[in-house]
Amino acid sequence: DAMRGHMYWFLMFCVVTRHIVHKYQQHATVLSRAGMAPASLAGIHNVFGTFAIPGFIALVGWRDSIVPPRTMTHLKRQILLPLMIVLLMEFGVPLVLRAIYPRIGYDATAVRNQALLPYFASWLLLMITICRALLMLTNALRVPRTAVAALAVAVHFSCAFMECPWPLTRYGRHFNTEGMVRPVLSAYWIYYTLLPMVLPSSFLTDVPPSFRVKRVALPIVSAVFVVAVGWWALDNFNTEFSCGADRRRYGCDPADWSYKKTHLSLGAYLVSDECAGFTLFDLWEDVWHNALSFAMIIAVGHLMPKKATIFSAIGECSLVCLVVHMCLWAGLWPMVWEVVGAAGKVSGFLLPLITLLGCALMIQCACSFHVTVSEPLFSVGGFEVRVPTIAPPSFKLFHACWYLILILKLSVASGVLSSAAVQLDEVAPPPASVEETARALLYQIWSDNVA
DSSP states (O other): OHHHHHHHHHHHHHHHHHHHHOSOSSSOHHHHHTTOBSGGGGGHHHHHHTTHHHHHHHHHHHHHHHSOOOSHHHIIIIIIHHHHHHHIIIIIHHHHHHHHSGGGOOOTTOHHHHTTSTHHHHHHHHHHHHHHHHHHHHHHTTOOHHHHHHHHHHHHHHTTTSOOOTTTOOBBSBOOOSSSOOOOHHHHHHHHHHHHHHSOTTTTTOOOGGGGGGTTHHHHHHHHHHHHHHHHHHHHOOGGGOTTTSOBOTTOOGGGGGSOOSSOOHHHHHTOOTTOOOOHHHHHHHHHHHHHHHHHHHHHHTTSOSSOOHHHHHHTTHHHHHHHHHHTHHHHHHHHHHHHHHHHHHOOBSHHHHHHHHHHHHHHHHTOOEEEEOOOOEEETTEEEOOEEEEOSOHHHHHHHHHHHHHHHHHHHHTSSOOSSSOSTTOOSOOSSHHHHHHHHHHHHIIIIIO
16 A cells, blocks of 8 residues: 555656646756756656556556445545536636636637646546446446456557547547547556556565565666666657557647648647548557556556655545646746746756756645545534535645745745746747747746736
8 A cells, every 4th residue: 555655646746747847848848948957857757758647547447446436435436526526627617717817718729728727637537537437337237357458458549540439539639628628538548447457456565476586676677677768758758749658649740740830720720630540650659658658657666665654645645636736737837937947047957857846746745635524513404514624644744835835936926036937028939830839828828827
């Protein structure tokens, strides 16, 4: 349990870091502008992309394989409640954010709109919820696990080059900002079903007899593998352009992102699936990138500490952290970019990266807590009134992180922390690519609505 908790913590830490970076670049703009050295380390978010989201889904699958949802209580807590949260994030939170940031408008396909919404958290929560609902259904129908895993593999590859209905639909030119969120079940269902079937849920702690002699060697081999793959991924792997690591359909390669240099309607462009089509290269990339993710999940898992710590306790709050940090995303990432830029003025050697990772950890700890229901406060006509309460793993750490966030926000707002990390006035010429267009729009959001 401690190793699993630590892995939840580390995977969510990677996800938070990727969201702060905005993750579309090969090398993070926030680090490059801060003068990061060595420059290759600015691609750290793509290293995390090789295993973060697949690993998180696989861990949920392992946990559900131990105690699968069967009862009415499971239905309420693991399926119906998350669905209510997804609906709130889709239709409730946007209204609040539009009231706070009135300039973002109501265009359903505008990136200016979606960049301030918790869209990217709701798809994952919805996808996991659908996986659990399917597990509950297949268990009730007594469908063999091997048959479910085989179906997941078939759906994964078939929906990559043909149009599949929601919720199986994969993305075309990256994410879709139109209509109901796409849970892209076809892309990630294999991690929920296949890994728990291939490896036992206790694979982190119970080393097979053939490996017991190599108990010391196993972590060393895992560390070497993770470092080697990570070093390669810094400059050569981009999660957003991968058919395996990302969720796009075959045929939508990186060249499609830069086919139009100017006058680009970014919102309409990103929801277009016209580039989709079958290619052998994408099929091969899909296969080996997913195999790489499988291997990285296993290797990273064997590096997790075996004794419980505050971080393993924080890891148990990962689903809450996923939802909360994305709802607060619009107010947090500009602050982090300014802090990283200020750190780059002090020293470009490793300090911007250390600052970025430290801020990601701070945000993760601030957004990680258990939600409980209080004891009855009073009764009205025999009806007991209760209120939800939060219970962080460590109240001291929780409060310290929020105080630090408040101090940093005030420092940025007052100009005490001023950097060149986000300078919109200098962006005069039109961007030369879709990636740069998206980046410029994100900067403009910060300038208009957050600063």
